[in-house]
Amino acid sequence: MASAPSKLYADDVSVVVVLLDTNPFFWSSSSLSFSQFLSHVLAFLNAILTLNQLNQVVVIATGYNSCDYVFDSSSDLNRSFENGRMPVMCSSLLQKLEEFLIKDEQLSKEEPEGKIKSSLFSGSLSMALCYIQRVFRSGALHPHPRILCLQGSPDGPEQYVAIMNAIFSAQRSSVPIDSCFIGSQNSAFLQQASYITGGVHHKPQNLDGLFQYLMTIFATDLHSRSFIHLPKPVGVDFRASCFCHKNTIDMGYICSVCLSIFCKHHKKCSTCGSVFGQAQTEAASASDKKRKTPET
Amino acid sequence: MASAHVTKRAKYKTTIKDPGTPGTLRMTFEKILFVPHNPKSAGKLDVEFRYIKGQKHTKEGSNKPPWLNLTNNQNGSFIFEFENYSDLQECRDFVGKVLAKGGEVSEKPTVAYPDEQLSATEMELRIKLLQEDSELQKLHKQFVLSGVLTETEFWATRKKLLDREASKKTKQRLGFKSAMISDIKPSTDGRTNKVTFNLTPEVILQIFAEKPAVHRAFLSYVPNKMSERTFWTKYFRAEYLHSTKNSIAAAAEGAEDEELAVFLKQDDILASEARKKIRRVDPTLDMEADEGDDYTHLPDHGIFREGNKEMTESQNELYKRSLSQDINRHAAVVLEGRAVDVELEDTKAVAEALAQSKQKSSNKGESGGDTSRERLDRLSRMTEIEDLQGPNTLPLAPLCIKDPRDYFDSQQANALRTSGDALGGIEQIKCGLSTQEVYGSLRESISLIKAMGLKEPIVKPEVAHQVFDALTNSISNTKYHIGKNPQESILDRLPRKTKEELLHHWTSILELLKHFWASYPITTAYLYAKVNRLKDAMSNIYPQLEEIKGSVPSELRHQVSLLVRPMHQALDAAIQHYEASMQKRSAQSGERPNGYV
């Protein structure tokens, strides 16, 4: 951030882009109900907005088939009526979210065959980054942006490349990606995203206290993070997905030209087209003639 | 082994001035033995190699005799004069090899294979690398000298290091001479009117490079239309006409002979190239405005070639060539350098090679016809006034690959984690609901929250307190584990010796594993033997690791065992793979235990 310090507000003003997992298949199997989850998150968003007048919150819904902006505190003026039951922002957010879900449902074609599919995380992450780039380019001063992923669906290895690209561009523009995983198994993508961009990754143990986790860990602005310890994951799952079958693999083949990852040996790199040849066996047989001599 | 010893005739000299004692020089890995031919004369020499520190030798082609100067560690020196340079070279290579070994372990005979016919330079390169990198030297000592890996195997994985080192030496290409071709003066014998030009392939190449039109003409006329000889005769006829500055005569001759005219006319390729170059000039530079400012636009700067002053008529403009044009063209060609590396024997080949290289460079330069657009772009770039534009730099963090140890630290914790969440990919959770139902339930919860408002209280105070306590605990725990400084790793808390040992083991295990996995699939008996060798070396590491674990104080033992565990795992995996493949092998081909096809 050192390169353009003058463009940032001095203190703790922040833009928080929240990626909400709205994958219906996940929520139907989750121990935390979606309405509970929403009340935790909405209260959290409200808190962020309360913290500073200039704070800005953007919510992007990560659906199963699509993703879309559902709330932007800078443009959604509080014109809607208040019923006193919830903060003003919430009603407009919920309205948009409902519309989004209807659209998302219309897009879905076939029934999933029995297992939870991942949500479109790569899409919403890219949208978040686009939004942040717009923030960077607008006006003389801009707040500190960060991304918070509230994800529960399992990773979609087929999105590996897109997600990694998004992560690296986030790192390049020094936007930390915080992630809070609310599903049953931890997500390698989120762990890597937070690790690479210098964000916080946490998997709450007690989902009833989600709000407390959000407040204690994820409400911390970037300014205060230089004074405060935040929970660090003990280990990061660095495994990658292969480009050919989109499987998460422990060990594989890497193209020496473009660093694409494959689970099997291929003749040609599908990404950059380099011909691998039979380097190993050829070399072996070539050196064979020479090597045979000492033994005989 | 090439030879375990070298025996050469040489003269031993104590100083350079000393005429020297003739005798036989015999070098083995251990010592240098010099026996004079005359047994009575002094100067018998028996030096062990480990006292030898370095060597110097005279270069071939220098006017000095072939001398080899060995310096010992007391700064004394032994000078040997050989009979010829090849003897010197052989001895020099031998000494180089021995010295390389001597740097590490002098008492152990090296395991070398006869296929290692290394050039002296490569040898030197390796020695240099080993000397510069103590870690590499350690590994080399550990594996190569103990016979686990061969020299070639060891270096095969480090080709890049060698290449980088080797590429530091720049190869200088021979350029064009700076003398101009117009300097090829015809030699006249004074009696007849015959004028002789001397042509060498070198000169031809230069002519081709400087005069693309001649080059083109050569490619199209020779040998279909005329012989090479006639071609050059015509060319020099044209040159001669130029040199006489007789443009009227030139015009007349050009009208008669169209081939000759090619040489006499302005070079159209050059002209088009010049136009292209002008287009590449900074578009904001108004060259027309400068015209007439100086005398450069005057032909030949007012200087005339050969001192012949003669006004040329304007109608013969076509056949006029100015000196400054020639000079400029020549300068450009010299600067471009020689693009072809063809033996200058066959003019035809030279011409074609030149044509090819030109093709390449012009392809690079010109891509598509959007030059005018590019020009516009450049124009807007050049006319951009910084003061009027805001800075459009966004904050960027450089991409960086962090300290790989960071990765290992976290990996090690990862491996420790008992919970299976990191291991199992996507566990398949059944969800029997249909798409409609799940979307329905999601919308329901939204309308629920719309109607009811947020849950109150969002968190129960007890839960909130629990969560906060748990987080505070984990924070203080990690603080204890990792230390205050986030950069500090567990390694830094270990005693120095243990830390170094651990790191060394890591590197050596990595080296072994690299070779181990690289030898699969086993296709030759050689690889088979190598794998066996590697496996033995790997199994030797286990007790060493245990020893390290035992040697540290008890409070650190846990940390060390955490660090050692991934090493164990990596070794285990390798050995498992080895055993599995052994079983398969023996099951498949019982009669051929080596499995070698």
Next chain:
Amino acid sequence: MPQVKIIAKNFMDMVASLPAIKLDLLYRNQFICEAILRSLPPLAKKYVLQMLYIDIPITSKSLQEWLLADGSSKHKVAIDRLIQLRVFEVIDRKKETTYKLNSTFQTNLRKHMISGGILPREPMPQSVTARLPTSEELDAYAHEQWECFLLQLISSGQAEKSTSFSSSMMRIFQRGLLRQRDKEAPRLTESGFQFLLMDTNAQLWYIIREYISNSEEQGVDQADLIAFLLELSFHTPGEAYSLDTLTDDQTTMIKDLADLGLVKLQKGRKESWFIPTKLATNLSVSLTDSSSRKQGFVVVETNFRMYAYSSSKLHCEILRLFARVEYQLPNLIVGAITKESLYNAFENGITAEQIVTFLQQNAHPRVAEKIPSVPENVTDQIRLWETDLNRVEMTPAHFYDEFPSRDVFEAASDFARMHNGLLWEDAKKMRMVVKAEIHMLMREHLRGQNK
């Protein structure tokens, strides 16, 4: 006249200085809770958030666990602030310091998180208000109003239209800023100049503070006023709110606020309403916030000429304080910084530093990008001219001589040096000059020596 130096004091400082009971009363208002939260340092905000749903006291140790090595000073500031504002209640138990959130504050904030703040009044529907001013118009209005007020404040004659502030009210504002000698025209005091050089938010605070303390004299409750002002800052700028929703006190107050440019009053056919401007919503923002930064307008050249791109009369008046205004074009004021004009300023108690910071803060955006935004030779010269005036420093002192012996002299000079009071000494002739403050001590010392 009290020579108080005007400190750009924060609203929250004022709130913090309220007595405990009043503070607790204030926290009954949700908006005040929110405003307080916003004004806290970042770390303090985090502490409040994480303790929002915790009912039992938290040990200070557990808070400190989270700190990184260089965070302890920030932590201390945050905790001090929280205790000062009585947001944190300190409970000492078994030698361990524990903190608990103020329960009124806590409940109100919780309510705010869950159900959002409900303003006591809703914006009026579009059908009634017809056309509302755009935000640019509103900004311009606020600006104009504020400048008009300032102009009237410093020179009552200059203002084109006078505000509705009573002359007694005006005099209260002017108290400390202006000084009137006999029948002369009132002149700005030192603090008056300083006031003019402050940025708008700081000036606003000064006035509001005076206003609040004055209204207390008139029997209006200070806490009510503060509550109303804070509440106002949560209204959406540009929306119309009916005047009927206000209490009588508030109605009189809103008229004053309209004069300051905080709100714009409008009258419809039947109803009348007020529209809060940005000035009002900035009330709850802490002053140091860079968001209050204005666009500058001054360009200073190395030849001491100064171009101010402004049509404001107030700007002209301010510049006139330290520079010679040469021309006034429709949108440009051309002036020169001269030795005479600066001496004038220094005489009025303006310091060189103030002038330099004013020039820097108000630098035109084009020059503000450059470093330094004001040419160095100009800033240096301004400072030099100031030090010119301070060449002679007067210190009351006593002169000692005729010491009986060198020992006594040396002991005395050491003694004076020890007390940091030795101004001059001549060891040869055994004479010295000592500050008047330590004359008594010196005398004691010499007496002791004589014995």
